[in-house]
Amino acid sequence: MRKTTLPLLSGVLLLGAHSNLQAQTPDAHNNLDAPFVRHIRPDRPGQTVTTSMLRPGQFQVEVGTQRELPAAGLGTTASVGLLRVGFFNHMELRLAQGYVHQPPRPTREGAPTVAFGLAPLILGAKWLASTRQDARSQVVFLTELTLPQTGDRSLHLTKPLAAARALVSQQIGQRYGLEANLGFSQSGFRAADTKQGQFLYTLALNGPLGKRFGFFAEGYGTGRGSYTYGTTAGLNWRPLPGLRLDVTAGRTLGGHQHTTFGGGLSLRLPH
Template sequence: MRKTTLLAAAALLGSRGLTLAQNTPDENNPNVDAPFVRNIRADRPGQTITAQVLRPGRFQLETGFQHHAGGIGPAQNLSAATLRIGFFNSMELRVSQPYFHNGPSRVTETGRVDSSGWAPVVVGAKFMLSPNYDTRTQVAILVESAVPGTGSQGLRDTKWGPGGRLLVSEQLGERYGLEANFGFSQRGITAKDMSKGQFLGTLALNGPISDKTGFFVEAYGYGRAALSTGTTAGLYFRPIPEVRVDVTAGQGVSGLAAGTTTVGAGLTLKMGK
């Protein structure tokens, strides 16, 4: 009898251990259904890029239009699209390309753009450093570069334009979140190019207003010897879980961006699981 009891207890304990061993990180994570990690999080609008890395097999297309007025030079119109692809090993691949609708010139943090048309294609990847996709504190590294020889004749470059960012996200409660970026970019890959590179820092807060609407506010600064700063704010609407529409407005505060007003709108589409 004692032997039978011991065997039965061992079988139960072994079965329980096997069941726990088969649980996935998602099943053991109490934050997996939090709206902050389940709702669409776009790498637009504004300067801040989210620390979220898309799961394998998920695609996200983010498009937008911006109008810049005031500050240095004439008013400008800009469109951009970014395709994000969730890959294996906690990695996300991405490709983007802006389009300048009118010229002749526009001053940016990386120099003067002297034409209208397609800007160079930018390719990159995000690498997740967090323990899982749904942790309350998310950390990732973004590396990307403009590809030489791409874009319209007046905008293309002959050199790679590498850049990198540390992306940090902190969930506040179940729905709100802080996003911060710390980055550096340059035009070219030599030491001389590095000495002319630009630093970037951003801090953004986003969260819900209702079940389908929310807000976004951001402060940013970029530059090297002299700092340019600005702010961005916006509202977004999710008619269905896979679609997000946003409208934004921004104001340059100091540096090259001083006096520049930006208004825009965008659309984000999520595909896959």
Template sequence: MRKTTLLAAAALLSVPGLTLAQNTAEENNPNTDAPFVRNIRADRPGQTITAQVLQPGRVQLETGFQRQFGGAGLAQSQSAGTLRVGFFNSMELRVTQGYLHNGPTVLTEAGNVVAKGYAPVVVGTKLMLSPNYDTRTQVAILVEAAVPNTGSAGLRSSTWAPGGRLLVSEQIGERFGLEANFGFSQRGLTAKDISNGQFLGTLALNGPLTDKTGFFVEAYGGGRSNLSTGTTTGLYWRPIPQMRVDVTAGQAISGLAAGTSTVGAGLTFKVGR
């Protein structure tokens, strides 16, 4: 009897599909090692934010500098940094803060103040809607808000400034990617603030030129009654897998900023998978 039981158990375990150690859905995904999902991807440059959500335990720091000139406005320089942390439940936590090196004079409760210094801190999260981290079509939701009473005088706000975006990324081949953003943001939480909120739409294509270099090109439009449009293009270089350097140039085509040009550079580091 004992011998019969052992033979039956061995036969059962040998049947395909009934083995005790089965691959997970991620392990069965043929796209897991595609360069598009494995290479470092940044939420910069330009207006487009990638649909990629960092895996748990991964940390990514993205920094950049941009110079804006031409057009009807004052020439300005600004820096920004974003810290992204992969969390559990297909979620990514984010903190962003910018620094304006110079700006126009604005009227505040304390009198005239030059709008320069630290911008308000923006906190947010990305929530992955895709079935796994390496799928060819990636979809995520970004929710973020500028925190009230943070930043330098002339730049801070006394109320929350929320915003949200639908992020969609489509892999083309093994290395190219098409990214799209559809978003809305407002300054404040009242019905009036909603009616004055701004829409944003972007479409970007990125891909490789060599094993370590690539390109980025983007078109965007935003606003409400008066649409502002523009383009951004750039090149990036990955000297090592954990670091990416990019340079960019942009041009506002229509709207209040028409004729304004931008040039910039950025650096991205990652730690973890």
């Protein structure tokens, strides 16, 4: 695993260093018409969170549903809603909550029941680390806090779950974008909780397919000591400048193997 993460971490750091130089060049001021900047870029449906940030007064709603089919056993379906609000001083505020749908009743007597209902509430914020928003290279930090004792009782957390990510993007030409995430999450705030924390790294490529369609593909790994790897790919359609619909499919390549299928909608106002 160490051999795998070191090249990605090095790439993230190199892109971050390049971002500070690129963001100060004149080209950064003439990039607003690039599809990578102009098109709506939601923070779903994959594991990769985009560096795209809303400007003050803008808000964006993202909703989606995903079906997870394990190699053995019953599948599960979960939906999530995310509200993003552009704030001043290059900051974006976020509020997210998921819903785990009720699975079919088990036919076998004594089979374990699966918890369902509203998931815990997640508060978050994005912070621009680059010197200019919407530059060809960009660095953004994301912080999130999942609140205990929120959502349905069967899904309550006993301790808050804190997470942080470094988000890095590099525009390729005028059409495509490469994005990477490097994150860490832990349950609780004690020093001992850090030893149980989980790492996450992702690398994604996205871009347009014609005027209204686009694609997205990513690889990711998550865990600590023992890692789970996976891939996600999808297509999206933009019938209006601030509206996007997407469909995705994914597959884990390690750990508890499963296949996922999903779809969703994102709306940004004003566009």
